[in-house]
Amino acid sequence: EDQVTQSPEALRLQEGESSSLNCSYTVSGLRGLFWYRQDPGKGPEFLFTLYSAGEEKEKERLKATLTKKESFLHITAPKPEDSATYLCAVQAGRGNNNDMRFGAGTRLTVKP
Amino acid sequence: NAGVTQTPKFQVLKTGQSMTLQCAQDMNHNSMYWYRQDPGMGLRLIYYSASEGTTDKGEVPNGYNVSRLNKREFSLRLESAAPSQTSVYFCASRPHTGDYGYTFGSGTRLTVV
Numbered sequence: 001e002d003q004v005t006q007s008p009e010a011l012r013l014q015e016g017e018s019s020s021l022n023c024s025y026t027v028s029g030l031r032g033l034f035w036y037r038q039d040p041g042k043g044p045e046f047l048f049t050l051y052s053a054g055e056e057k058e059k060e061r062l063k064a065t066l067t068k069k070e071s072f073l074h075i076t077a078p079k080p081e082d083s084a085t086y087l088c089a090v091q092a093g094r095g096n097n098n099d100m101r102f103g104a105g106t107r108l109t110v111k112p
Numbered sequence: 113n114a115g116v117t118q119t120p121k122f123q124v125l126k127t128g129q130s131m132t133l134q135c136a137q138d139m140n141h142n143s144m145y146w147y148r149q150d151p152g153m154g155l156r157l158i159y160y161s162a163s164e165g166t167t168d169k170g171e172v173p174n175g176y177n178v179s180r181l182n183k184r185e186f187s188l189r190l191e192s193a194a195p196s197q198t199s200v201y202f203c204a205s206r207p208h209t210g211d212y213g214y215t216f217g218s219g220t221r222l223t224v225v
Contacts, residue, residue, distance in 0.1 A: 102147075
Protein backbone atom coordinates (compact mmCIF):
# COMPACT_ATOMS: atom_id res chain seq x y z
CA GLU A 1 0.00 0.00 0.00
CA ASP A 2 1.20 3.50 -0.84
CA GLN A 3 2.38 5.46 2.19
CA VAL A 4 3.47 9.04 2.78
CA THR A 5 5.10 10.17 6.03
CA GLN A 6 5.94 13.78 6.73
CA SER A 7 8.32 15.01 9.40
CA PRO A 8 8.43 16.83 11.63
CA GLU A 9 4.76 17.21 12.54
CA ALA A 10 5.45 20.79 13.62
CA LEU A 11 8.38 23.15 13.18
CA ARG A 12 8.98 26.52 14.76
CA LEU A 13 11.59 28.80 13.20
CA GLN A 14 12.82 32.30 13.76
CA GLU A 15 12.54 34.65 10.81
CA GLY A 16 15.60 34.08 8.62
CA GLU A 17 16.36 30.63 10.06
CA SER A 18 16.54 28.21 7.12
CA SER A 19 15.37 24.60 7.47
CA SER A 20 13.92 21.61 5.60
CA LEU A 21 10.72 19.59 5.73
CA ASN A 22 10.81 15.90 4.89
CA CYS A 23 8.39 13.70 2.95
CA SER A 24 9.19 9.98 2.88
CA TYR A 25 7.16 7.82 0.55
CA THR A 26 6.52 4.26 -0.49
CA VAL A 27 4.73 3.88 -3.80
CA SER A 28 4.66 1.38 -6.61
CA GLY A 29 5.88 3.34 -9.59
CA LEU A 30 5.96 7.03 -8.75
CA ARG A 31 4.17 9.14 -11.33
CA GLY A 32 4.50 12.41 -9.44
CA LEU A 33 5.15 13.94 -6.04
CA PHE A 34 3.17 17.05 -5.18
CA TRP A 35 3.69 19.78 -2.58
CA TYR A 36 0.85 21.97 -1.30
CA ARG A 37 0.59 24.84 1.16
CA GLN A 38 -2.48 25.08 3.41
CA ASP A 39 -3.37 28.16 5.46
CA PRO A 40 -5.75 27.81 8.44
CA GLY A 41 -9.38 27.57 7.37
CA LYS A 42 -8.52 27.30 3.67
CA GLY A 43 -8.04 24.62 1.07
CA PRO A 44 -4.56 23.47 0.05
CA GLU A 45 -2.78 25.51 -2.61
CA PHE A 46 -0.67 23.67 -5.18
CA LEU A 47 3.06 24.51 -5.14
CA PHE A 48 5.12 21.97 -7.11
CA THR A 49 5.13 18.66 -8.94
CA LEU A 50 8.31 16.57 -9.07
CA TYR A 51 8.56 13.61 -11.41
CA SER A 52 11.94 11.94 -11.11
CA ALA A 53 14.86 11.58 -8.72
CA GLY A 54 17.26 14.50 -8.93
CA GLU A 55 14.63 16.98 -10.01
CA GLU A 56 14.37 20.34 -8.24
CA LYS A 57 11.75 23.11 -8.37
CA GLU A 58 11.90 26.58 -6.81
CA LYS A 59 9.40 29.26 -5.91
CA GLU A 60 10.51 32.32 -3.98
CA ARG A 61 12.02 31.02 -0.70
CA LEU A 62 10.94 27.43 -1.31
CA LYS A 63 12.90 24.71 -3.10
CA ALA A 64 11.63 21.14 -3.48
CA THR A 65 13.92 18.22 -4.22
CA LEU A 66 13.26 14.54 -4.91
CA THR A 67 15.11 11.28 -4.37
CA LYS A 68 13.88 7.72 -4.90
CA LYS A 69 12.58 7.52 -1.33
CA GLU A 70 11.91 11.04 -0.14
CA SER A 71 11.38 14.67 -0.97
CA PHE A 72 12.57 17.74 0.86
CA LEU A 73 11.04 21.17 0.96
CA HIS A 74 13.83 23.61 1.78
CA ILE A 75 12.83 26.98 3.16
CA THR A 76 15.53 29.65 2.87
CA ALA A 77 15.41 32.70 5.15
CA PRO A 78 11.72 32.21 5.97
CA LYS A 79 9.37 35.08 6.77
CA PRO A 80 6.29 35.04 9.05
CA GLU A 81 4.05 34.86 5.98
CA ASP A 82 5.55 31.43 5.19
CA SER A 83 3.75 30.09 8.26
CA ALA A 84 1.33 27.38 7.07
CA THR A 85 0.89 23.64 6.92
CA TYR A 86 2.81 22.03 4.06
CA LEU A 87 1.35 18.88 2.55
CA CYS A 88 3.07 16.27 0.43
CA ALA A 89 1.24 13.83 -1.85
CA VAL A 90 2.31 11.01 -4.17
CA GLN A 91 0.62 9.66 -7.24
CA ALA A 92 1.25 6.13 -8.45
CA GLY A 93 1.85 5.37 -12.06
CA ARG A 94 -0.55 2.46 -12.14
CA GLY A 95 -4.25 2.35 -12.88
CA ASN A 96 -6.20 5.41 -13.84
CA ASN A 97 -3.91 7.97 -12.22
CA ASN A 98 -6.26 8.84 -9.38
CA ASP A 99 -4.27 7.12 -6.65
CA MET A 100 -2.98 10.25 -4.91
CA ARG A 101 -2.00 9.67 -1.31
CA PHE A 102 -1.45 12.62 1.07
CA GLY A 103 0.76 12.89 4.10
CA ALA A 104 -0.54 14.40 7.34
CA GLY A 105 1.48 17.59 6.83
CA THR A 106 4.08 19.69 8.63
CA ARG A 107 2.81 22.74 10.48
CA LEU A 108 5.39 25.51 10.08
CA THR A 109 5.45 28.57 12.32
CA VAL A 110 7.88 31.39 11.59
CA LYS A 111 8.32 33.90 14.41
CA PRO A 112 9.38 37.50 13.68
CA ASN B 113 -12.47 34.84 -9.37
CA ALA B 114 -11.89 31.55 -11.17
CA GLY B 115 -11.66 28.50 -8.97
CA VAL B 116 -13.61 25.94 -6.97
CA THR B 117 -16.63 27.06 -4.95
CA GLN B 118 -18.04 24.97 -2.11
CA THR B 119 -21.27 25.47 -0.19
CA PRO B 120 -22.05 25.59 2.65
CA LYS B 121 -18.93 26.63 4.58
CA PHE B 122 -20.25 25.33 7.91
CA GLN B 123 -22.96 22.83 8.83
CA VAL B 124 -24.17 21.11 11.96
CA LEU B 125 -26.28 17.97 11.54
CA LYS B 126 -28.00 15.64 13.93
CA THR B 127 -27.22 11.94 13.66
CA GLY B 128 -29.39 10.41 10.95
CA GLN B 129 -30.02 13.63 9.03
CA SER B 130 -29.09 13.94 5.39
CA MET B 131 -27.46 16.73 3.44
CA THR B 132 -25.72 17.52 0.17
CA LEU B 133 -22.46 19.39 -0.16
CA GLN B 134 -22.22 21.39 -3.35
CA CYS B 135 -19.13 22.01 -5.46
CA ALA B 136 -18.69 23.96 -8.69
CA GLN B 137 -15.62 24.86 -10.74
CA ASP B 138 -15.32 27.34 -13.57
CA MET B 139 -11.95 26.31 -15.00
CA ASN B 140 -13.31 23.79 -17.52
CA HIS B 141 -11.56 20.98 -15.64
CA ASN B 142 -12.49 17.41 -16.48
CA SER B 143 -11.68 15.70 -13.17
CA MET B 144 -13.27 16.48 -9.81
CA TYR B 145 -12.69 15.03 -6.35
CA TRP B 146 -14.10 14.94 -2.83
CA TYR B 147 -11.71 14.61 0.11
CA ARG B 148 -12.13 14.66 3.85
CA GLN B 149 -9.48 16.02 6.20
CA ASP B 150 -9.18 14.85 9.79
CA PRO B 151 -6.50 15.86 12.32
CA GLY B 152 -3.38 13.74 12.04
CA MET B 153 -4.69 11.70 9.12
CA GLY B 154 -4.14 13.83 6.06
CA LEU B 155 -6.55 14.18 3.18
CA ARG B 156 -8.42 11.01 2.23
CA LEU B 157 -10.23 10.54 -1.07
CA ILE B 158 -13.95 9.80 -0.80
CA TYR B 159 -15.08 9.78 -4.43
CA TYR B 160 -13.86 11.17 -7.70
CA SER B 161 -15.11 11.84 -11.20
CA ALA B 162 -12.50 11.47 -13.92
CA SER B 163 -14.80 13.05 -16.48
CA GLU B 164 -18.40 14.13 -16.90
CA GLY B 165 -20.70 11.14 -16.57
CA THR B 166 -18.34 8.95 -14.56
CA THR B 167 -17.80 8.52 -10.82
CA ASP B 168 -15.65 6.10 -8.81
CA LYS B 169 -14.99 5.23 -5.19
CA GLY B 170 -11.89 6.41 -3.42
CA GLU B 171 -10.32 5.30 -0.17
CA VAL B 172 -13.24 6.03 2.21
CA PRO B 173 -16.57 5.93 0.28
CA ASN B 174 -18.83 4.28 2.86
CA GLY B 175 -21.74 6.48 3.93
CA TYR B 176 -21.44 8.83 0.95
CA ASN B 177 -22.84 9.18 -2.55
CA VAL B 178 -21.90 11.57 -5.34
CA SER B 179 -23.40 13.06 -8.46
CA ARG B 180 -21.53 14.63 -11.36
CA LEU B 181 -24.34 16.89 -12.46
CA ASN B 182 -22.44 18.36 -15.42
CA LYS B 183 -18.86 19.30 -16.19
CA ARG B 184 -18.90 22.13 -13.63
CA GLU B 185 -20.69 20.57 -10.66
CA PHE B 186 -19.93 17.61 -8.40
CA SER B 187 -22.03 17.08 -5.28
CA LEU B 188 -21.47 14.88 -2.22
CA ARG B 189 -24.44 13.46 -0.31
CA LEU B 190 -24.60 12.08 3.19
CA GLU B 191 -27.78 9.99 3.39
CA SER B 192 -27.74 9.33 7.14
CA ALA B 193 -25.08 11.33 8.92
CA ALA B 194 -23.00 9.74 11.68
CA PRO B 195 -20.64 11.36 14.22
CA SER B 196 -17.73 9.63 12.44
CA GLN B 197 -18.46 11.87 9.44
CA THR B 198 -17.56 14.98 11.42
CA SER B 199 -14.74 16.41 9.33
CA VAL B 200 -13.66 19.12 6.94
CA TYR B 201 -14.65 18.29 3.37
CA PHE B 202 -12.76 19.60 0.37
CA CYS B 203 -13.71 19.54 -3.26
CA ALA B 204 -10.92 19.70 -5.83
CA SER B 205 -10.52 19.69 -9.58
CA ARG B 206 -7.81 19.41 -12.21
CA PRO B 207 -7.73 19.52 -16.02
CA HIS B 208 -7.72 15.73 -16.35
CA THR B 209 -6.25 12.73 -14.57
CA GLY B 210 -2.52 12.74 -14.65
CA ASP B 211 0.24 15.02 -13.54
CA TYR B 212 -1.53 18.25 -12.68
CA GLY B 213 -1.88 19.53 -9.14
CA TYR B 214 -5.35 19.98 -7.73
CA THR B 215 -7.20 23.25 -7.31
CA PHE B 216 -9.06 23.01 -4.01
CA GLY B 217 -12.14 24.76 -2.70
CA SER B 218 -12.14 26.45 0.70
CA GLY B 219 -13.85 23.54 2.43
CA THR B 220 -17.01 22.68 4.36
CA ARG B 221 -16.68 22.15 8.09
CA LEU B 222 -19.29 19.55 9.07
CA THR B 223 -20.18 18.59 12.62
CA VAL B 224 -22.52 15.67 13.30
CA VAL B 225 -23.93 15.58 16.83
